[in-house]
Amino acid sequence: MHQDHPEVFPQRHTMSASGGGRRALRVGLGGPVGSGKTATVAALCRALRDEVAIGVVTNDIYTREDADFLLRQAVLAPERITAVETGACPHTAIRDDISANLEAVEDLEEQAGPLDLVLLESGGDNLTATFSKGLVDVQIFVIDVAGGDDIPRKGGPGVTTSDLLVVNKVDLAEHVGADLDRMATDAAAQRGGLPTVFTSVARGQGIEPVAAWIRERLARKAAGAA
Template identity: 75%
Template sequence: MHLDHSHDESAAVSADAHRPDGRRRALRIGLGGPVGSGKTATVAALCKELRDERSLAVVTNDIYTREDAEFLLREAVLPPERITAVETGACPHTAIRDDISANLEAVEDLEDEVGPLDLILVESGGDNLTATFSKGLVDAQIFVIDVAGGDDIPRKGGPGVTTADLLVVNKTDLAPHVGSDLARMAADAKAQRAELPVIFQSLRSDEGVGPVAAWVRAQYAAWTASA
């Protein structure tokens, strides 16, 4: 289910779109959301969907481990040199919003070592509904929630739900098993987000990550058009 609002999906904007040497840098898209919402699975699916058409890389964030990066490596979604991990050592939102230096270093190192890159996905560690990315780190952000977390999450709001460039409601296939009302979630999401887009997703369906990948392609088209 894709709530097709009239909001311009080409949301990617950056004050610093070039590297110090003047070259256009990669588009950076952040993915945040609560623990267990399916961020890493969504990143993996996006890599598989886009890797044959774009040069991309991934930065993951965990507090004390490299678990998410290791999952992506096991799934072989990209060559190992295109996946790197940041161990935040503190609340995940600190490294994506407050002190972004470790993540900035990670994305810049990727561009230096395996570039040129078209797209870098920056996955936050699992956090709560207040998690947002600094605009100094990413150009657009996706917030992932899942139906098993409760169908009242969109109504509860929070900056992640209300302000992310794209809200993904994940694991819709579980709705009948956990008693979540997808129509209610859709109505609450629209009330919270107005014209910002929402995509309902099940990675187990035939459609899979397709609509989210299409949104990412739109961001990239806007990014290149603004060069």
């Protein structure tokens, strides 16, 4: 569940992620290791980079592996991609002590110029991972069918409360015995009307509904600031 952290660096971080002003929409992406978070970020950058100014902050425990992947893929200009090495459990840096990510986002916005959208990717975590609302405006949670078609039924805050649930790697369903209809039914039962999208981003499938969902949030933000 979301928490505010107004005590962190009050001299700089005086506005929550949902505050007003000319500030990029911040979208958090969480999910288990190997679910396809970085591939989803890369696909979103490709889908949206000609429409809006995007920046990316990745989180890894001890490396810059995910940021380096995005740089190799050339999904954005290098100055628009930065990394946080959390040095601890991934959810700590996105929910409990968000100071390093706040610094990274603000530095990115200052150095890369005005941005419309910042994607913050969590390090691989479990089904309890959520972002502080002091860090992001909305959050996407990515799971994959290879992890088992019972994941939506198991729930957890990442599955049940994320603003958008992405079920990735649907192309593997027949190979791992996953029932996609069952996953859809279980997700609907757990999420109380919140949307779920099925994708196979490594194969270029399904990213457009996710991009459209972000476009809608950008439009809402622009309307609210008008």
